[in-house]
Amino acid sequence: MADHYDALETRTPQDREADLFARLPDVLRAALKAPAYAERLKGIAPATITSRAALAALPVLRKSDLPAIHKAAPPFGGLVSAPLGSFGRLFTSPGPIFEPQAAETDSWGSARAIFAAGLRPGDVVLNTFSYHLTPGGFIFDSAARALGCAVIPAGPGNTEQQFELIEAYRPVAYAGTPDFLKILLDNAEKTGRDVSSIKRAIVSGAAFPPSLQAEIKGRGIDAYQVFGTADLGLVAFETAGRDGMVVTENVIFEIVRPGTGDPVPEGDVGEIVVTTLNPHHPWIRLALGDLTAALPGPSAAGHTNLRIKGWMGRADQTTKVKGMFVRPEQVAEIGKRHPELGRLRLVVGRDGESDVMTLKAETTAASPALAEAVGATLRAVTKLGGKVDLVAGGSLPNDGKAIADERG
Numbered sequence: 270m271a272d273h274y275d276a277l278e279t280r281t282p283q284d285r286e287a288d289l290f291a292r293l294p295d296v297l298r299a300a301l302k303a304p305a306y307a308e309r310l311k312g313i314a315p316a317t318i319t320s321r322a323a324l325a326a327l328p329v330l331r332k333s334d335l336p337a338i339h340k341a342a343p344p345f346g347g348l349v350s351a352p353l354g355s356f357g358r359l360f361t362s363p364g365p366i367f368e369p370q371a372a373e374t375d376s377w378g379s380a381r382a383i384f385a386a387g388l389r390p391g392d393v394v395l396n397t398f399s400y401h402l403t404p405g406g407f408i409f410d411s412a413a414r415a416l417g418c419a420v421i422p423a424g425p426g427n428t429e430q431q432f433e434l435i436e437a438y439r440p441v442a443y444a445g446t447p448d449f450l451k452i453l454l455d456n457a458e459k460t461g462r463d464v465s466s467i468k469r470a471i472v473s474g475a476a477f478p479p480s481l482q483a484e485i486k487g488r489g490i491d492a493y494q495v496f497g498t499a500d501l502g503l504v505a506f507e508t509a510g511r512d513g514m515v516v517t518e519n520v521i522f523e524i525v526r527p528g529t530g531d532p533v534p535e536g537d538v539g540e541i542v543v544t545t546l547n548p549h550h551p552w553i554r555l556a557l558g559d560l561t562a563a564l565p566g567p568s569a570a571g572h573t574n575l576r577i578k579g580w581m582g583r584a585d586q587t588t589k590v591k592g593m594f595v596r597p598e599q600v601a602e603i604g605k606r607h608p609e610l611g612r613l614r615l616v617v618g619r620d621g622e623s624d625v626m627t628l629k630a631e632t633t634a635a636s637p638a639l640a641e642a643v644g645a646t647l648r649a650v651t652k653l654g655g656k657v658d659l660v661a662g663g664s665l666p667n668d669g670k671a672i673a674d675e676r677g
Contacts, residue, residue, distance in 0.1 A: 272509075274381035277518040278572050285574065289521050290319045292546050299548035305338070305347030306553065321532070324521065329530040329542055329556040332500070333585060336364035343367070351549055360404045362499045368404055371549050377404070377502030378517060379412035379495065385508045385515075385570070386471050386493035388442055390417030395435060395467070397423050397445030397453075398474070404499040405474065409444040418442075425449055432462040439466040447472040447481055447492065454488055471495055476580075496580060501543055501552055505577055510569035513576040519546050522575055523554070524563060527584040527671050528597030530554065538562045538669030540584035558584050560669040586672040590617055590624045590653055597671035599650045600628075606646050609634045612665045615655075617674045624676070626655030635659040 273279055280288075297315035300306040309328055318324055330348075338346035344359075344367040353359065356369035357376065370376050388394065394413045400406030400422055413420045421434050425445065431453060434440075443450055450470055457464045470485065470492035477494055485492045493507040496514055504522070505514040516522045524539040525532055533539035541559050545552045560583065564576040587596045600615050611631030618625050628647050632639065636659075644657045 272571060274384040275518075278381070278515075278574065280573060282573055285518075289519075289546065290321075290324075293318055293324070293521065293544070296544075296546050296548050296551045297553065299350075300551040300553050302350040303348050304350075305342070306551075308347075310553070321521075321523070324544065324554070325523070325525075325530060325532055327530070327554055329525070329554045330552070331556045331558070332366075332498070333558055335366045335500075339365065339367050345369070349550055355549075358404075358407060360402060360407075360499065362403050366500065368499045369550060370404065370407065371547065375411050375415035377408045377411065377497065378519065379408055379497065379503045380415040381517060382493075382495045382497075382503055382506035383409070383412050383418075383442075383444070383471050384416060385506055385572075386442070386495075387469050387491065387509070388413065388416060388418055388471075392418045392442060393421065393438055393440040394418050394442045394444055395421045395423055395431070395438075395440040397425050397431070397443065397449055400424050408497070408499070408502065409471065413444070428453060428456045432457060432460070432464070435464050435466065436462065441466060442469040442471065443467050443490070444471045446475040447477040447485070448475050450485065450490075450492070451481065454485075454490075465489075469493070473497065494579065498557060501545055501555065501557075504541070504543060504557075505579075508568050508570040508572055510572070512569050513564045514579045515568050515570075515572040516575045516577060518574065520544065521546070522577075524561060524577075525556070526601055527560070527586065527669060528599070529601045530556075531601070535563060536565075536667070538581055538667055540669070556584075560584050562667070562669075581669065584669065586670060586674075588617055588672055588674045590626060590651075593651070593653060595626075595651050595653070595672060600671040602650050603628070603643065603646050606650075607639075607643055609639065610643070611662050612667075614665050614670060615672045617672065617676060619676050626651075626653060627658055628655055629658045629660055629665060631662045631665055632659050633662055 294315040357372040358370040360368045398405035410420050473495040496505045497503045503517045505516045521544040523542040525542050527540045541557045560581040561577045567573045600613050614629045616627045640657045647655050
């Protein structure tokens with residue numbers, strides 16, 4: 270087990286799936302004690318939700334809707350039944366979204382991510398995520414301490430004091446955004462400060478493009494990406510295999526067509542939906558608004574859970590056409606009404622001074638009659654007219670985009 274956090278990471282996919290869905294009914298029963306879930310899941314028999322197909326029939330809860338839900342019934346919108354005093358800390362994130370921290374050790378489940386990044390008991394970690402009101406600092410602080418590491422609770426900013434801490438405590442690892450890591454390294458180089466003790470980094474909270482990855486690597490730091498949210502905790506993490514990101518244990522991870530709760534075919538880009546198995550604060554099909562795609566096979570590092578490509582953009586592509594909002598779920602509805610269609614993409618452009626829409630639709634049964642029928646459905650669903658362009662199967666990009674706004 271020297272290369273893995275625990276035995277869960279190397280169990281067979283079949284054993285993992287059986288375990289997750291054996292535990293799900295009890296989590297659903299716990300969720301139903303909260304009034305908002307009781308309303309959302311009315312009529313659901315938890316004992317029957319023991320497969321991915323059964324789970325996919327439940328409604329998704331959109332993270333983008335949480336600010337309004339929390340505002341209507343503060344602080345947690347009726348989605349949590351546990352009393353406030355049973356939690357360890359209480360936070361807020363922009364929105365605002367209110368987030369409780371469970372009292373148990375490593376309550377966000379992030380220790381396995383920093384273990385995969387090479388940290389071990391006794392290491393010293395410089396944690397530059399914010400500790401003020403938002404959970405970021407505590408997510409990585411609690412993970413490092415659960416692993417047996419010492420933490421420098423530095424927070425972001427104040428590079429001069431950061432250098433004093435680094436030179437005094439000689440941390441082997443950095444935790445924070447990739448942007449701030451570059452700022453630290455650039456300023457250290459300009460001012461002659463010694464940050465050479467830092468050999469590893471756990472980065473999250475911002476894009477980490479290949480150019481920046483190469484720059485950080487060139488400065489002698491092995492950086493690993495972590496994907497998670499303040500509400501759910503850890504979702505996926507990079508491993509020594511460097512072959513995508515591995516989904517964490519103890520969550521049920523789905524990839525669905527944007528604007529729907531329908532799982533995409535294997536390999537297609539779609540929106541991330543996560544169900545957690547923590548009965549104290551369950552999340553049932555929380556749609557994060559982030560796009561990704563599954564990768565085939567296990568990680569080269571030996572982790573057997575699903576691998577994903579990482580963050581591939583935002584799923585919420587809502588746009589306004591002629592003063593009316595057009596949403597991805599409307600595009601999905603057109604596809605449901607015409608099962609002979611494959612991938613769909615609504616392209617929004619300009620013709621002179623007017624907005625125009627073209628629905629590109631993959632099909633193997635193109636005909637003027639089908640184009641006319643789809644055009645009528647487009648108008649009925651969006652209340653806007655548009656052109657229909659029937660194209661060959663496989664000709665549209667596999668990038669998760671239901672709406673492409675090309676108006677510049």
